[in-house]
Amino acid sequence: MTGRPAGPDDLTLTLENPRAERVKKVAALAGRSARSRAGVLLVEGPQSVREVVRFAPERVRDLYVSADALERHREIVAEALAAERWVHLGTDAVLHAMSGDAQGILAVVDETGVALDDVLAQSPRLIAVLSNVRDPGNAGAAIRAADAAGADAVILAGECVDPSNPKVVRSAAGSLFHLPVVRALPLLDAIVELQDAGLRVLAADGAGTVTLGGPGADAEALAVPTAWVLGNEAWGLSADERDLADEVVRIPIYGRAESLNLATAASVCLYASAAAHRQA
Amino acid sequence: MTGRPAGPDDLTLTLENPRAERVKKVAALAGRSARSRAGVLLVEGPQSVREVVRFAPERVRDLYVSADALERHREIVAEALAAERWVHLGTDAVLHAMSGDAQGILAVVDETGVALDDVLAQSPRLIAVLSNVRDPGNAGAAIRAADAAGADAVILAGECVDPSNPKVVRSAAGSLFHLPVVRALPLLDAIVELQDAGLRVLAADGAGTVTLGGPGADAEALAVPTAWVLGNEAWGLSADERDLADEVVRIPIYGRAESLNLATAASVCLYASAAAHRQA
Numbered sequence: 001m002t003g004r005p006a007g008p009d010d011l012t013l014t015l016e017n018p019r020a021e022r023v024k025k026v027a028a029l030a031g032r033s034a035r036s037r038a039g040v041l042l043v044e045g046p047q048s049v050r051e052v053v054r055f056a057p058e059r060v061r062d063l064y065v066s067a068d069a070l071e072r073h074r075e076i077v078a079e080a081l082a083a084e085r086w087v088h089l090g091t092d093a094v095l096h097a098m099s100g101d102a103q104g105i106l107a108v109v110d111e112t113g114v115a116l117d118d119v120l121a122q123s124p125r126l127i128a129v130l131s132n133v134r135d136p137g138n139a140g141a142a143i144r145a146a147d148a149a150g151a152d153a154v155i156l157a158g159e160c161v162d163p164s165n166p167k168v169v170r171s172a173a174g175s176l177f178h179l180p181v182v183r184a185l186p187l188l189d190a191i192v193e194l195q196d197a198g199l200r201v202l203a204a205d206g207a208g209t210v211t212l213g214g215p216g217a218d219a220e221a222l223a224v225p226t227a228w229v230l231g232n233e234a235w236g237l238s239a240d241e242r243d244l245a246d247e248v249v250r251i252p253i254y255g256r257a258e259s260l261n262l263a264t265a266a267s268v269c270l271y272a273s274a275a276a277h278r279q280a
Numbered sequence: 281m282t283g284r285p286a287g288p289d290d291l292t293l294t295l296e297n298p299r300a301e302r303v304k305k306v307a308a309l310a311g312r313s314a315r316s317r318a319g320v321l322l323v324e325g326p327q328s329v330r331e332v333v334r335f336a337p338e339r340v341r342d343l344y345v346s347a348d349a350l351e352r353h354r355e356i357v358a359e360a361l362a363a364e365r366w367v368h369l370g371t372d373a374v375l376h377a378m379s380g381d382a383q384g385i386l387a388v389v390d391e392t393g394v395a396l397d398d399v400l401a402q403s404p405r406l407i408a409v410l411s412n413v414r415d416p417g418n419a420g421a422a423i424r425a426a427d428a429a430g431a432d433a434v435i436l437a438g439e440c441v442d443p444s445n446p447k448v449v450r451s452a453a454g455s456l457f458h459l460p461v462v463r464a465l466p467l468l469d470a471i472v473e474l475q476d477a478g479l480r481v482l483a484a485d486g487a488g489t490v491t492l493g494g495p496g497a498d499a500e501a502l503a504v505p506t507a508w509v510l511g512n513e514a515w516g517l518s519a520d521e522r523d524l525a526d527e528v529v530r531i532p533i534y535g536r537a538e539s540l541n542l543a544t545a546a547s548v549c550l551y552a553s554a555a556a557h558r559q560a
Binding site for chain 2 (some may be wrong): 047051052055094137144145146147149150151171173174175178179213251252253254255256257258259260261262265266267268271274275278280
Protein backbone atom coordinates (compact mmCIF):
# COMPACT_ATOMS: atom_id res chain seq x y z
CA MET A 1 0.00 0.00 0.00
CA THR A 2 1.49 3.34 -0.98
CA GLY A 3 -0.47 5.57 1.36
CA ARG A 4 -4.07 6.11 2.23
CA PRO A 5 -6.61 6.30 -0.58
CA ALA A 6 -8.18 9.73 -0.94
CA GLY A 7 -11.65 8.51 -1.88
CA PRO A 8 -13.76 5.42 -2.53
CA ASP A 9 -12.53 5.20 -6.13
CA ASP A 10 -8.91 4.88 -5.03
CA LEU A 11 -9.51 1.70 -3.08
CA THR A 12 -7.87 -1.43 -4.44
CA LEU A 13 -8.68 -5.00 -3.54
CA THR A 14 -6.28 -5.93 -0.76
CA LEU A 15 -8.05 -8.83 0.94
CA GLU A 16 -8.76 -11.90 -1.18
CA ASN A 17 -8.03 -14.85 1.10
CA PRO A 18 -10.86 -15.69 3.52
CA ARG A 19 -8.43 -17.91 5.46
CA ALA A 20 -5.88 -15.15 6.05
CA GLU A 21 -4.76 -14.50 9.61
CA ARG A 22 -6.22 -10.99 9.57
CA VAL A 23 -9.64 -12.32 8.56
CA LYS A 24 -9.58 -14.90 11.34
CA LYS A 25 -8.67 -12.24 13.87
CA VAL A 26 -11.65 -10.11 12.90
CA ALA A 27 -14.00 -13.12 12.97
CA ALA A 28 -12.70 -14.00 16.45
CA LEU A 29 -14.06 -10.70 17.77
CA ALA A 30 -17.48 -12.38 17.96
CA GLY A 31 -16.08 -13.85 21.19
CA ARG A 32 -15.75 -11.86 24.37
CA SER A 33 -12.20 -12.92 25.26
CA ALA A 34 -10.78 -11.88 21.89
CA ARG A 35 -12.55 -8.52 22.13
CA SER A 36 -11.34 -7.78 25.59
CA ARG A 37 -7.75 -8.89 24.79
CA ALA A 38 -7.65 -6.58 21.79
CA GLY A 39 -9.64 -3.76 23.41
CA VAL A 40 -11.90 -3.53 20.38
CA LEU A 41 -15.38 -4.44 19.23
CA LEU A 42 -16.89 -5.51 15.94
CA VAL A 43 -19.46 -3.22 14.33
CA GLU A 44 -21.46 -5.01 11.62
CA GLY A 45 -23.73 -3.77 8.88
CA PRO A 46 -24.29 -0.42 7.19
CA GLN A 47 -26.50 1.19 9.82
CA SER A 48 -24.15 0.67 12.76
CA VAL A 49 -21.01 1.35 10.72
CA ARG A 50 -22.51 4.61 9.44
CA GLU A 51 -23.22 5.76 13.00
CA VAL A 52 -19.78 4.97 14.38
CA VAL A 53 -18.07 6.64 11.40
CA ARG A 54 -20.24 9.71 11.84
CA PHE A 55 -20.36 10.06 15.62
CA ALA A 56 -17.13 8.46 16.83
CA PRO A 57 -14.74 8.31 13.85
CA GLU A 58 -11.69 8.46 16.11
CA ARG A 59 -12.66 5.02 17.46
CA VAL A 60 -12.62 3.31 14.05
CA ARG A 61 -9.40 1.30 13.62
CA ASP A 62 -10.29 -0.45 10.37
CA LEU A 63 -13.26 -0.51 8.06
CA TYR A 64 -13.77 -3.55 5.78
CA VAL A 65 -16.03 -3.42 2.77
CA SER A 66 -16.87 -5.58 -0.25
CA ALA A 67 -17.14 -4.13 -3.77
CA ASP A 68 -20.93 -4.56 -3.75
CA ALA A 69 -21.34 -2.90 -0.37
CA LEU A 70 -19.01 -0.10 -1.46
CA GLU A 71 -21.38 0.69 -4.32
CA ARG A 72 -24.38 0.75 -1.97
CA HIS A 73 -22.65 2.69 0.81
CA ARG A 74 -20.13 5.01 -0.86
CA GLU A 75 -21.01 7.83 1.53
CA ILE A 76 -19.98 5.80 4.57
CA VAL A 77 -16.64 4.91 3.03
CA ALA A 78 -16.08 8.48 1.86
CA GLU A 79 -16.76 9.76 5.35
CA ALA A 80 -14.35 7.21 6.87
CA LEU A 81 -11.61 8.16 4.41
CA ALA A 82 -12.21 11.85 5.07
CA ALA A 83 -11.67 11.11 8.75
CA GLU A 84 -8.39 9.38 7.82
CA ARG A 85 -9.55 5.91 8.77
CA TRP A 86 -8.09 2.73 7.25
CA VAL A 87 -10.50 1.26 4.74
CA HIS A 88 -9.87 -2.18 3.23
CA LEU A 89 -11.59 -3.59 0.17
CA GLY A 90 -12.17 -7.34 0.42
CA THR A 91 -13.91 -10.04 -1.58
CA ASP A 92 -17.42 -11.17 -0.62
CA ALA A 93 -15.86 -14.36 0.73
CA VAL A 94 -13.53 -12.36 2.98
CA LEU A 95 -16.34 -10.21 4.35
CA HIS A 96 -18.52 -13.25 4.88
CA ALA A 97 -15.71 -15.05 6.70
CA MET A 98 -15.36 -12.05 9.00
CA SER A 99 -19.06 -11.96 9.88
CA GLY A 100 -22.31 -13.49 8.73
CA ASP A 101 -24.25 -10.38 9.72
CA ALA A 102 -22.27 -7.59 8.11
CA GLN A 103 -24.03 -7.22 4.75
CA GLY A 104 -20.62 -6.53 3.24
CA ILE A 105 -19.44 -3.78 5.60
CA LEU A 106 -17.98 -3.86 9.08
CA ALA A 107 -15.61 -1.95 11.30
CA VAL A 108 -13.21 -2.80 14.09
CA VAL A 109 -13.67 -0.11 16.70
CA ASP A 110 -11.83 0.82 19.89
CA GLU A 111 -13.52 0.10 23.18
CA THR A 112 -13.90 3.17 25.34
CA GLY A 113 -14.39 3.45 29.03
CA VAL A 114 -16.71 6.20 30.20
CA ALA A 115 -16.74 7.02 33.92
CA LEU A 116 -19.91 7.93 35.78
CA ASP A 117 -18.16 11.04 37.15
CA ASP A 118 -17.69 12.34 33.63
CA VAL A 119 -21.37 11.80 32.88
CA LEU A 120 -22.47 13.49 36.10
CA ALA A 121 -20.21 16.49 35.44
CA GLN A 122 -22.45 17.29 32.45
CA SER A 123 -25.58 17.82 34.65
CA PRO A 124 -27.61 15.05 33.03
CA ARG A 125 -31.40 15.27 33.12
CA LEU A 126 -32.28 11.72 32.07
CA ILE A 127 -30.31 8.52 32.61
CA ALA A 128 -31.26 4.88 32.04
CA VAL A 129 -29.75 2.34 34.41
CA LEU A 130 -29.95 -1.32 33.33
CA SER A 131 -29.15 -3.76 36.11
CA ASN A 132 -28.21 -7.40 35.49
CA VAL A 133 -29.74 -7.34 32.03
CA ARG A 134 -28.62 -10.54 30.29
CA ASP A 135 -30.39 -10.65 26.95
CA PRO A 136 -28.34 -8.86 24.28
CA GLY A 137 -31.31 -7.98 22.07
CA ASN A 138 -33.14 -6.49 25.00
CA ALA A 139 -30.10 -4.52 26.18
CA GLY A 140 -29.45 -3.13 22.71
CA ALA A 141 -33.10 -2.17 22.17
CA ALA A 142 -33.15 -0.45 25.58
CA ILE A 143 -30.00 1.54 24.73
CA ARG A 144 -31.62 2.54 21.44
CA ALA A 145 -34.81 3.58 23.28
CA ALA A 146 -32.77 5.63 25.76
CA ASP A 147 -31.08 7.39 22.85
CA ALA A 148 -34.42 8.06 21.13
CA ALA A 149 -35.89 9.46 24.35
CA GLY A 150 -32.96 11.86 24.62
CA ALA A 151 -31.28 10.24 27.63
CA ASP A 152 -27.87 11.68 28.48
CA ALA A 153 -26.31 8.31 29.28
CA VAL A 154 -26.93 4.63 29.93
CA ILE A 155 -25.44 2.85 32.93
CA LEU A 156 -24.99 -0.92 32.81
CA ALA A 157 -24.93 -1.95 36.46
CA GLY A 158 -24.30 -5.33 38.06
CA GLU A 159 -23.75 -8.33 35.79
CA CYS A 160 -25.08 -7.02 32.50
CA VAL A 161 -24.37 -8.50 29.09
CA ASP A 162 -21.17 -7.11 27.54
CA PRO A 163 -22.26 -4.08 25.46
CA SER A 164 -19.59 -5.06 22.91
CA ASN A 165 -21.45 -8.30 22.26
CA PRO A 166 -22.26 -8.23 18.52
CA LYS A 167 -25.97 -8.79 19.22
CA VAL A 168 -26.05 -5.78 21.52
CA VAL A 169 -24.23 -3.69 18.94
CA ARG A 170 -26.66 -4.74 16.21
CA SER A 171 -29.84 -4.19 18.19
CA ALA A 172 -28.59 -0.84 19.51
CA ALA A 173 -28.52 0.23 15.83
CA GLY A 174 -25.78 2.83 16.31
CA SER A 175 -27.01 4.23 19.62
CA LEU A 176 -23.89 2.86 21.36
CA PHE A 177 -22.00 5.60 19.53
CA HIS A 178 -24.53 8.34 20.25
CA LEU A 179 -24.49 8.49 24.01
CA PRO A 180 -22.09 7.48 26.78
CA VAL A 181 -22.50 3.95 28.12
CA VAL A 182 -21.02 3.47 31.59
CA ARG A 183 -20.13 -0.13 32.44
CA ALA A 184 -19.75 -2.53 35.31
CA LEU A 185 -20.80 -0.48 38.29
CA PRO A 186 -22.44 -2.10 41.33
CA LEU A 187 -26.07 -0.93 41.21
CA LEU A 188 -26.25 0.26 44.82
CA ASP A 189 -23.14 2.45 44.30
CA ALA A 190 -24.60 3.86 41.10
CA ILE A 191 -27.88 4.78 42.81
CA VAL A 192 -26.06 6.63 45.60
CA GLU A 193 -23.85 8.52 43.15
CA LEU A 194 -26.85 9.51 41.04
CA GLN A 195 -28.74 10.73 44.12
CA ASP A 196 -25.69 12.67 45.32
CA ALA A 197 -25.62 14.38 41.93
CA GLY A 198 -29.20 15.51 42.45
CA LEU A 199 -31.06 13.02 40.27
CA ARG A 200 -34.31 11.46 41.44
CA VAL A 201 -33.84 7.70 41.14
CA LEU A 202 -36.94 5.79 40.08
CA ALA A 203 -36.96 2.01 40.09
CA ALA A 204 -39.33 0.59 37.46
CA ASP A 205 -40.79 -2.53 39.02
CA GLY A 206 -44.10 -4.36 39.08
CA ALA A 207 -43.92 -4.18 42.88
CA GLY A 208 -44.10 -0.38 42.75
CA THR A 209 -46.50 1.54 44.97
CA VAL A 210 -46.56 4.55 42.66
CA THR A 211 -48.11 4.18 39.19
CA LEU A 212 -46.56 5.77 36.12
CA GLY A 213 -48.82 8.68 35.14
CA GLY A 214 -50.32 8.90 38.63
CA PRO A 215 -49.38 10.94 41.74
CA GLY A 216 -45.63 10.74 42.36
CA ALA A 217 -44.98 9.77 38.74
CA ASP A 218 -47.12 12.21 36.75
CA ALA A 219 -45.81 14.89 34.42
CA GLU A 220 -45.10 17.28 37.30
CA ALA A 221 -43.25 14.68 39.37
CA LEU A 222 -41.25 13.54 36.35
CA ALA A 223 -40.15 17.04 35.37
CA VAL A 224 -36.99 16.87 37.53
CA PRO A 225 -33.68 15.26 36.55
CA THR A 226 -34.38 11.53 36.72
CA ALA A 227 -32.59 8.21 36.55
CA TRP A 228 -34.73 5.17 35.72
CA VAL A 229 -33.47 1.84 37.05
CA LEU A 230 -34.64 -1.33 35.26
CA GLY A 231 -33.77 -4.78 36.57
CA ASN A 232 -33.18 -8.22 35.18
CA GLU A 233 -35.72 -9.60 32.67
CA ALA A 234 -36.78 -12.47 34.94
CA TRP A 235 -36.25 -11.43 38.53
CA GLY A 236 -36.43 -7.63 38.42
CA LEU A 237 -34.78 -5.71 41.26
CA SER A 238 -33.94 -6.91 44.77
CA ALA A 239 -35.66 -5.49 47.84
CA ASP A 240 -32.42 -3.65 48.80
CA GLU A 241 -32.24 -2.07 45.38
CA ARG A 242 -35.88 -0.99 45.46
CA ASP A 243 -35.50 0.38 48.98
CA LEU A 244 -32.60 2.59 48.00
CA ALA A 245 -34.47 4.17 45.08
CA ASP A 246 -36.41 7.36 45.75
CA GLU A 247 -39.56 5.74 44.42
CA VAL A 248 -40.61 2.39 43.01
CA VAL A 249 -42.85 2.97 40.03
CA ARG A 250 -45.06 0.40 38.33
CA ILE A 251 -46.14 0.70 34.73
CA PRO A 252 -49.90 0.16 34.68
CA ILE A 253 -50.91 -3.15 33.11
CA TYR A 254 -54.34 -2.77 31.54
CA GLY A 255 -54.57 -6.27 30.05
CA ARG A 256 -53.56 -9.71 31.28
CA ALA A 257 -49.82 -9.56 30.62
CA GLU A 258 -47.77 -9.98 33.76
CA SER A 259 -45.32 -7.30 32.68
CA LEU A 260 -43.62 -5.68 29.70
CA ASN A 261 -40.28 -6.85 28.41
CA LEU A 262 -37.26 -4.84 29.44
CA ALA A 263 -36.83 -2.68 26.35
CA THR A 264 -40.53 -1.83 26.05
CA ALA A 265 -40.72 -1.00 29.77
CA ALA A 266 -37.67 1.24 29.38
CA SER A 267 -39.19 3.04 26.41
CA VAL A 268 -42.48 3.73 28.21
CA CYS A 269 -40.71 5.11 31.32
CA LEU A 270 -38.10 7.13 29.45
CA TYR A 271 -40.64 8.65 27.08
CA ALA A 272 -42.83 9.66 30.00
CA SER A 273 -39.84 11.53 31.47
CA ALA A 274 -38.86 13.02 28.12
CA ALA A 275 -42.38 14.40 27.62
CA ALA A 276 -42.49 15.75 31.19
CA HIS A 277 -39.13 17.49 30.78
CA ARG A 278 -40.39 19.24 27.67
CA GLN A 279 -43.74 20.28 29.13
CA ALA A 280 -42.17 21.74 32.28
CA MET B 281 -52.94 -45.90 30.98
CA THR B 282 -56.07 -46.70 32.98
CA GLY B 283 -57.74 -43.33 32.86
CA ARG B 284 -56.74 -39.76 33.51
CA PRO B 285 -54.78 -38.96 36.68
CA ALA B 286 -56.76 -36.88 39.16
CA GLY B 287 -53.85 -34.79 40.41
CA PRO B 288 -50.10 -34.22 40.06
CA ASP B 289 -49.34 -37.07 42.50
CA ASP B 290 -51.12 -39.61 40.33
CA LEU B 291 -48.85 -39.08 37.36
CA THR B 292 -46.62 -41.98 36.41
CA LEU B 293 -43.59 -41.86 34.18
CA THR B 294 -44.84 -42.75 30.72
CA LEU B 295 -42.16 -41.29 28.46
CA GLU B 296 -38.63 -42.60 28.90
CA ASN B 297 -37.28 -42.91 25.37
CA PRO B 298 -36.02 -39.63 23.86
CA ARG B 299 -35.94 -41.33 20.44
CA ALA B 300 -39.61 -42.35 20.51
CA GLU B 301 -41.81 -41.34 17.60
CA ARG B 302 -43.99 -39.18 19.83
CA VAL B 303 -40.97 -37.22 21.04
CA LYS B 304 -39.75 -36.65 17.50
CA LYS B 305 -43.18 -35.40 16.47
CA VAL B 306 -43.22 -32.81 19.24
CA ALA B 307 -39.67 -31.68 18.43
CA ALA B 308 -40.66 -31.30 14.77
CA LEU B 309 -43.15 -28.59 15.75
CA ALA B 310 -40.22 -26.17 15.84
CA GLY B 311 -40.70 -26.15 12.04
CA ARG B 312 -43.51 -24.31 10.36
CA SER B 313 -44.58 -27.08 8.01
CA ALA B 314 -45.03 -29.63 10.80
CA ARG B 315 -47.05 -27.12 12.81
CA SER B 316 -49.33 -26.20 9.98
CA ARG B 317 -49.83 -29.87 8.96
CA ALA B 318 -50.84 -30.77 12.50
CA GLY B 319 -52.75 -27.54 13.20
CA VAL B 320 -50.91 -27.09 16.49
CA LEU B 321 -48.15 -25.04 18.04
CA LEU B 322 -45.52 -25.69 20.66
CA VAL B 323 -45.69 -23.71 23.91
CA GLU B 324 -42.43 -23.89 25.86
CA GLY B 325 -41.48 -23.03 29.41
CA PRO B 326 -43.46 -22.45 32.60
CA GLN B 327 -44.59 -18.89 31.95
CA SER B 328 -46.20 -19.53 28.58
CA VAL B 329 -47.58 -22.93 29.58
CA ARG B 330 -49.15 -21.39 32.70
CA GLU B 331 -50.89 -18.75 30.60
CA VAL B 332 -52.30 -21.14 28.00
CA VAL B 333 -53.53 -23.54 30.71
CA ARG B 334 -55.18 -20.67 32.55
CA PHE B 335 -56.62 -18.62 29.69
CA ALA B 336 -57.19 -21.15 26.90
CA PRO B 337 -57.26 -24.63 28.50
CA GLU B 338 -59.53 -25.98 25.77
CA ARG B 339 -56.67 -25.48 23.30
CA VAL B 340 -54.19 -27.67 25.21
CA ARG B 341 -53.90 -31.08 23.56
CA ASP B 342 -51.01 -32.45 25.61
CA LEU B 343 -48.84 -31.13 28.39
CA TYR B 344 -45.37 -32.68 28.89
CA VAL B 345 -43.45 -32.25 32.11
CA SER B 346 -40.33 -33.66 33.77
CA ALA B 347 -40.29 -34.74 37.43
CA ASP B 348 -38.16 -31.73 38.39
CA ALA B 349 -40.40 -29.28 36.59
CA LEU B 350 -43.45 -30.94 38.11
CA GLU B 351 -42.08 -30.16 41.58
CA ARG B 352 -41.48 -26.53 40.63
CA HIS B 353 -44.78 -26.05 38.80
CA ARG B 354 -47.33 -28.29 40.50
CA GLU B 355 -50.00 -25.61 40.23
CA ILE B 356 -49.76 -25.52 36.44
CA VAL B 357 -50.11 -29.29 36.21
CA ALA B 358 -52.95 -29.33 38.73
CA GLU B 359 -54.79 -26.70 36.74
CA ALA B 360 -54.30 -28.64 33.50
CA LEU B 361 -55.60 -31.85 35.10
CA ALA B 362 -58.58 -30.01 36.58
CA ALA B 363 -59.36 -28.85 33.05
CA GLU B 364 -59.18 -32.52 31.94
CA ARG B 365 -56.09 -32.07 29.81
CA TRP B 366 -53.69 -34.91 29.02
CA VAL B 367 -50.52 -34.55 31.09
CA HIS B 368 -47.50 -36.79 30.42
CA LEU B 369 -44.58 -37.25 32.76
CA GLY B 370 -41.30 -37.69 30.89
CA THR B 371 -37.64 -38.00 31.73
CA ASP B 372 -35.35 -34.97 31.50
CA ALA B 373 -33.89 -36.48 28.33
CA VAL B 374 -37.34 -36.72 26.76
CA LEU B 375 -38.23 -33.13 27.60
CA HIS B 376 -34.87 -31.94 26.36
CA ALA B 377 -35.29 -33.87 23.10
CA MET B 378 -38.65 -32.17 22.61
CA SER B 379 -37.25 -28.67 23.10
CA GLY B 380 -34.09 -26.99 24.29
CA ASP B 381 -36.06 -24.04 25.64
CA ALA B 382 -38.79 -25.67 27.71
CA GLN B 383 -37.19 -25.74 31.16
CA GLY B 384 -38.89 -29.12 31.64
CA ILE B 385 -42.46 -28.18 30.72
CA LEU B 386 -44.19 -27.70 27.40
CA ALA B 387 -47.59 -28.02 25.79
CA VAL B 388 -48.88 -28.87 22.35
CA VAL B 389 -51.71 -26.47 21.70
CA ASP B 390 -54.37 -26.18 18.99
CA GLU B 391 -54.03 -23.35 16.52
CA THR B 392 -57.06 -21.12 16.38
CA GLY B 393 -58.23 -18.82 13.68
CA VAL B 394 -59.78 -15.56 14.80
CA ALA B 395 -61.62 -13.48 12.20
CA LEU B 396 -61.48 -9.70 12.13
CA ASP B 397 -65.30 -9.60 12.01
CA ASP B 398 -65.49 -11.35 15.36
CA VAL B 399 -63.07 -8.85 16.85
CA LEU B 400 -64.95 -5.87 15.42
CA ALA B 401 -68.28 -7.21 16.72
CA GLN B 402 -66.92 -6.61 20.25
CA SER B 403 -66.60 -2.81 19.71
CA PRO B 404 -62.83 -2.70 20.30
CA ARG B 405 -61.27 0.52 21.52
CA LEU B 406 -57.61 -0.27 20.92
CA ILE B 407 -56.06 -2.52 18.28
CA ALA B 408 -52.44 -3.04 17.26
CA VAL B 409 -51.79 -3.85 13.60
CA LEU B 410 -48.35 -5.24 12.75
CA SER B 411 -47.59 -5.21 9.05
CA ASN B 412 -44.82 -7.31 7.46
CA VAL B 413 -43.06 -7.75 10.78
CA ARG B 414 -40.41 -10.40 10.26
CA ASP B 415 -38.44 -10.63 13.48
CA PRO B 416 -40.05 -13.13 15.86
CA GLY B 417 -38.67 -11.55 19.03
CA ASN B 418 -39.96 -8.16 17.97
CA ALA B 419 -43.39 -9.52 17.03
CA GLY B 420 -43.74 -11.38 20.32
CA ALA B 421 -42.65 -8.37 22.36
CA ALA B 422 -45.11 -6.16 20.47
CA ILE B 423 -47.97 -8.61 21.14
CA ARG B 424 -46.99 -8.61 24.82
CA ALA B 425 -46.93 -4.80 24.84
CA ALA B 426 -50.37 -4.68 23.18
CA ASP B 427 -51.70 -6.99 25.89
CA ALA B 428 -50.13 -4.90 28.67
CA ALA B 429 -51.60 -1.72 27.20
CA GLY B 430 -55.04 -3.33 27.24
CA ALA B 431 -55.45 -3.69 23.48
CA ASP B 432 -58.51 -5.67 22.42
CA ALA B 433 -56.73 -7.51 19.60
CA VAL B 434 -53.60 -7.71 17.48
CA ILE B 435 -53.78 -7.98 13.71
CA LEU B 436 -50.84 -9.47 11.80
CA ALA B 437 -51.17 -8.03 8.32
CA GLY B 438 -49.20 -8.69 5.17
CA GLU B 439 -46.26 -11.08 5.35
CA CYS B 440 -45.67 -11.26 9.08
CA VAL B 441 -43.72 -13.92 10.89
CA ASP B 442 -45.90 -16.93 11.83
CA PRO B 443 -47.22 -16.21 15.34
CA SER B 444 -46.86 -19.94 16.09
CA ASN B 445 -43.11 -19.63 15.61
CA PRO B 446 -41.60 -20.79 18.93
CA LYS B 447 -39.61 -17.55 19.27
CA VAL B 448 -42.78 -15.48 18.90
CA VAL B 449 -44.54 -17.67 21.45
CA ARG B 450 -41.67 -17.32 23.92
CA SER B 451 -41.26 -13.58 23.58
CA ALA B 452 -45.03 -13.01 23.77
CA ALA B 453 -44.77 -14.57 27.25
CA GLY B 454 -48.35 -15.86 27.29
CA SER B 455 -49.98 -12.84 25.67
CA LEU B 456 -50.87 -14.92 22.60
CA PHE B 457 -53.44 -16.62 24.85
CA HIS B 458 -54.73 -13.40 26.41
CA LEU B 459 -56.06 -11.56 23.41
CA PRO B 460 -57.22 -12.46 19.90
CA VAL B 461 -54.55 -12.45 17.22
CA VAL B 462 -55.94 -12.11 13.70
CA ARG B 463 -53.67 -13.44 10.97
CA ALA B 464 -52.78 -13.00 7.36
CA LEU B 465 -54.92 -10.10 6.26
CA PRO B 466 -53.77 -7.72 3.51
CA LEU B 467 -53.00 -4.45 5.31
CA LEU B 468 -55.04 -2.20 3.03
CA ASP B 469 -58.12 -4.39 3.55
CA ALA B 470 -57.60 -4.36 7.30
CA ILE B 471 -57.35 -0.56 7.39
CA VAL B 472 -60.61 -0.17 5.47
CA GLU B 473 -62.44 -2.65 7.69
CA LEU B 474 -61.18 -0.95 10.83
CA GLN B 475 -62.26 2.45 9.54
CA ASP B 476 -65.68 1.08 8.55
CA ALA B 477 -66.03 -0.17 12.11
CA GLY B 478 -65.46 3.36 13.39
CA LEU B 479 -61.85 3.12 14.51
CA ARG B 480 -59.40 5.93 13.82
CA VAL B 481 -56.42 4.35 12.07
CA LEU B 482 -53.05 5.84 12.97
CA ALA B 483 -49.93 4.79 11.10
CA ALA B 484 -46.82 5.06 13.27
CA ASP B 485 -44.04 6.14 10.95
CA GLY B 486 -41.01 8.39 11.05
CA ALA B 487 -42.43 10.15 7.98
CA GLY B 488 -45.45 11.32 10.02
CA THR B 489 -46.59 14.93 9.92
CA VAL B 490 -48.31 14.69 13.29
CA THR B 491 -46.20 14.16 16.41
CA LEU B 492 -47.26 11.82 19.20
CA GLY B 493 -48.29 14.02 22.13
CA GLY B 494 -48.86 17.04 19.87
CA PRO B 495 -51.97 18.36 18.07
CA GLY B 496 -53.76 15.52 16.29
CA ALA B 497 -52.13 12.93 18.54
CA ASP B 498 -52.49 14.39 22.01
CA ALA B 499 -54.59 12.94 24.84
CA GLU B 500 -57.79 14.44 23.43
CA ALA B 501 -57.19 13.20 19.90
CA LEU B 502 -56.22 9.75 21.16
CA ALA B 503 -59.33 9.34 23.33
CA VAL B 504 -61.35 7.75 20.49
CA PRO B 505 -61.27 4.08 19.45
CA THR B 506 -57.93 3.69 17.70
CA ALA B 507 -55.98 1.19 15.65
CA TRP B 508 -52.20 1.70 15.50
CA VAL B 509 -50.47 0.37 12.39
CA LEU B 510 -46.75 -0.43 12.64
CA GLY B 511 -44.72 -1.48 9.63
CA ASN B 512 -41.73 -3.62 8.87
CA GLU B 513 -38.61 -3.14 11.03
CA ALA B 514 -36.46 -1.97 8.14
CA TRP B 515 -38.69 -0.33 5.56
CA GLY B 516 -41.71 0.83 7.59
CA LEU B 517 -44.95 1.41 5.68
CA SER B 518 -45.48 2.10 1.97
CA ALA B 519 -46.81 5.44 0.72
CA ASP B 520 -50.15 3.75 -0.16
CA GLU B 521 -50.47 2.37 3.33
CA ARG B 522 -49.66 5.71 4.94
CA ASP B 523 -52.09 7.52 2.64
CA LEU B 524 -54.96 5.26 3.60
CA ALA B 525 -54.47 5.81 7.34
CA ASP B 526 -56.39 8.65 8.97
CA GLU B 527 -53.16 10.12 10.24
CA VAL B 528 -49.45 9.34 10.06
CA VAL B 529 -47.93 9.89 13.48
CA ARG B 530 -44.24 10.14 14.29
CA ILE B 531 -42.84 9.35 17.70
CA PRO B 532 -40.61 12.28 18.66
CA ILE B 533 -36.91 11.39 18.64
CA TYR B 534 -35.11 13.55 21.18
CA GLY B 535 -31.65 12.03 20.76
CA ARG B 536 -29.67 10.82 17.75
CA ALA B 537 -31.36 7.46 17.16
CA GLU B 538 -32.96 7.20 13.76
CA SER B 539 -35.98 5.40 15.18
CA LEU B 540 -37.18 3.01 17.86
CA ASN B 541 -37.38 -0.71 17.28
CA LEU B 542 -40.79 -2.12 16.48
CA ALA B 543 -41.79 -3.39 19.90
CA THR B 544 -40.65 -0.25 21.73
CA ALA B 545 -42.43 1.98 19.18
CA ALA B 546 -45.59 -0.11 19.64
CA SER B 547 -45.42 0.19 23.41
CA VAL B 548 -45.00 3.98 23.33
CA CYS B 549 -47.94 4.44 20.92
CA LEU B 550 -50.26 1.95 22.61
CA TYR B 551 -49.57 3.30 26.10
CA ALA B 552 -50.29 6.83 24.89
CA SER B 553 -53.70 5.62 23.68
CA ALA B 554 -54.32 3.58 26.83
CA ALA B 555 -53.65 6.63 29.01
CA ALA B 556 -55.83 8.85 26.82
CA HIS B 557 -58.72 6.36 26.95
CA ARG B 558 -58.61 6.38 30.73
CA GLN B 559 -58.32 10.15 31.10
CA ALA B 560 -61.25 10.80 28.78
